[in-house]
Amino acid sequence: MAKGTLPSSDSLSAKAPEERRERILRATVDVVRTRGFAGARVSDIAEAAGTSQGLVLYHFHSLAGALDAALTLLEDEFYDDLARDLQEQVGPVERLRHMADLGAGLGPAVGDWRLWLELWVRALHDPDARETRESLDRRWRTALREVIEEGVAAGEFAPSDADAAAIRLASLMDGLAIQLALEDPDMTPERLADLWWDAAALELRMSP
Amino acid sequence: MAKGTLPSSDSLSAKAPEERRERILRATVDVVRTRGFAGARVSDIAEAAGTSQGLVLYHFHSLAGALDAALTLLEDEFYDDLARDLQEQVGPVERLRHMADLGAGLGPAVGDWRLWLELWVRALHDPDARETRESLDRRWRTALREVIEEGVAAGEFAPSDADAAAIRLASLMDGLAIQLALEDPDMTPERLADLWWDAAALELRMSP
DNA sequence: AGGCTATCTGAATGAGCGTTCAGTACATGC
DNA sequence: GCATGTACTGAACGCTCATTCAGATAGCCT
Numbered sequence: 502m503a504k505g506t507l508p509s510s511d512s513l514s515a516k517a518p519e520e521r522r523e524r525i526l527r528a529t530v531d532v533v534r535t536r537g538f539a540g541a542r543v544s545d546i547a548e549a550a551g552t553s554q555g556l557v558l559y560h561f562h563s564l565a566g567a568l569d570a571a572l573t574l575l576e577d578e579f580y581d582d583l584a585r586d587l588q589e590q591v592g593p594v595e596r597l598r599h600m601a602d603l604g605a606g607l608g609p610a611v612g613d614w615r616l617w618l619e620l621w622v623r624a625l626h627d628p629d630a631r632e633t634r635e636s637l638d639r640r641w642r643t644a645l646r647e648v649i650e651e652g653v654a655a656g657e658f659a660p661s662d663a664d665a666a667a668i669r670l671a672s673l674m675d676g677l678a679i680q681l682a683l684e685d686p687d688m689t690p691e692r693l694a695d696l697w698w699d700a701a702a703l704e705l706r707m708s709p
Numbered sequence: 710m711a712k713g714t715l716p717s718s719d720s721l722s723a724k725a726p727e728e729r730r731e732r733i734l735r736a737t738v739d740v741v742r743t744r745g746f747a748g749a750r751v752s753d754i755a756e757a758a759g760t761s762q763g764l765v766l767y768h769f770h771s772l773a774g775a776l777d778a779a780l781t782l783l784e785d786e787f788y789d790d791l792a793r794d795l796q797e798q799v800g801p802v803e804r805l806r807h808m809a810d811l812g813a814g815l816g817p818a819v820g821d822w823r824l825w826l827e828l829w830v831r832a833l834h835d836p837d838a839r840e841t842r843e844s845l846d847r848r849w850r851t852a853l854r855e856v857i858e859e860g861v862a863a864g865e866f867a868p869s870d871a872d873a874a875a876i877r878l879a880s881l882m883d884g885l886a887i888q889l890a891l892e893d894p895d896m897t898p899e900r901l902a903d904l905w906w907d908a909a910a911l912e913l914r915m916s917p
Numbered sequence: 918a919g920g921c922t923a924t925c926t927g928a929a930t931g932a933g934c935g936t937t938c939a940g941t942a943c944a945t946g947c
Numbered sequence: 948g949c950a951t952g953t954a955c956t957g958a959a960c961g962c963t964c965a966t967t968c969a970g971a972t973a974g975c976c977t
Contacts, residue, residue: 518924537834539747543965553926554965560924564965615833622830624891625823626745635893662907668885669908675887676880683832685843699870700877703911726954751935761956762935768954772935 522560525550529571534616538568538623572633575616580640587644593652594707600645601698604674605690606681614682617675642671649705658705666704673700730768733758737779742824746776746831780841783824788848795852801860802915808853809906812882813898814889822890825883850879857913866913874912881908 528550532541543564547554561567586603590596602608620637623630646667652658660666674697680688701707736758740749751772755762769775794811798804810816828845831838854875860866868874882905888896909915 521924537747537830539745540834542963555926555928555967556924558966559926618830618833621887621891622745622826625826626748631891634891638888638893665904665907669881669904672884672888672904673877673881674884676882676884677877679829679883680846680880683829683839683842685846696873696877696880699873700912704908729954750933752933763937763956763958764954766936767956 521550521552521556525552525557525560525567526571526574529567530575530616533568533571533619534613538619541568543567569629572620572630576633576637579637583640583644587648593648593655593657596648597652597701597705598698600648601694601701604678604697605694607690607694614678618679618682638671642667645671652705658707660705670697670701670704673697729758729760729764733760733765733768733775734779734782737775738783738824741776741779741827742821746827749776751775777837780828780838784841784845787845791848791852795856801856801863801865804856805860805909805913806906808856809902809909812886812905813902815898815902822886826887826890846879850875853879860913866915868913878905878909878912881905 525546529541529546531549532545536542536545541564543554543557546567547557550557557564557567561570583603586608587596587599590599599608606614617634617637620630620634624634625631646663649658649660649663649667653660653663677688677693677696681690681693733754737749737754740753740757744750744753749772751762751765754772754775755765758765765772765775769778791811794816795804795807798807807816814822825842825845828838828842832842833839854871857866857868857871857875861868861871885896885901885904889898889901
């Protein structure tokens, strides 16, 4: 029934295959988000993308291939989004504040913590995923580190140990986010942002 | 072939069934630890326990039943171990220090962070697991909270907000532990304990 | 027009795995 | 001794699901 709904005559059809591939990739991410890596089926992906199972396997070699590709897409987009998002902020304090909001999912959603949780567990058993998550983590931590250094240079922050502060603040974000992802009754995006912001003020000895 | 290796005559055989059940439960925990919840098979459990698949299903109704039972066992043991462990310490500072070591896996292993990660992801999709993890988290956080209050009463700690400090320190532990569980190259048990201890000193405004 | 290749589909295949089941062994109560 | 129930096993059974495959369709080169 999913047939040539349109005449198919002209230029459009040419770029269709790439579009299709992209759609499948997006669908894969969606499925992982809702069903998890372990629960993702080829049929789920095909249905979400509105294609046949065969096509999923045609473009990516296997289910694992599709999952890997989705992971890569996620990694790239995370990096781009983060970089662009932070670029828009003016000073170190604003950037830091923005990171609190990003982690809380208040700003433009850079990622979805449920997805990160899934990635972590997959990383427990799959070396590829392990590398991806390490890379993602490093990027986030580096971004944080840079903001801190910028703040120190500007005289806004005065951490006793910038390195340790960066690792702790990044880790704190992870830990708080777990509760958010798991819908712990006493955690909300706002509370997360506040808790993290206060910790940052403490760690970095901010003035206000 | 796994036969009556011993005469089987006397008193021993009477308590065998319960022993067997226990063995299967332990085996289940082990399998989850290595293969994860999603990767655990009835055959894995049976093999690890040295029994038939049939017996696993005989004692626990289904694979899910075995996993749930293992989860419950874990929860109970976690609580008992934690309570006993902390009881042995003398003052709030020692207790807090001990919690740092427990989290780092340096003290007597209260739990295994890989298992917690698995639990978190299972909690994303299974309400039972969600409740279990919430309960475990609450216990840990409450224990921390009590140590903090004890320290405040003793004049050792002076947090600006005890509640927030407890949540942050608990969350920080989770976040740091993720890196440990995932064998991030720049995280070791000692480093985790140090990082967390320093954060505690900062949050609680400890003297030394 | 007529092959050639890329894209796509739906059905078939077959492996893996949870669960069921018929049956064995052994202990206990009558 | 015989019946009954509990513990246990190994062999099916049947279902789910990734992967394969034999085409269908349509653009492209000659």
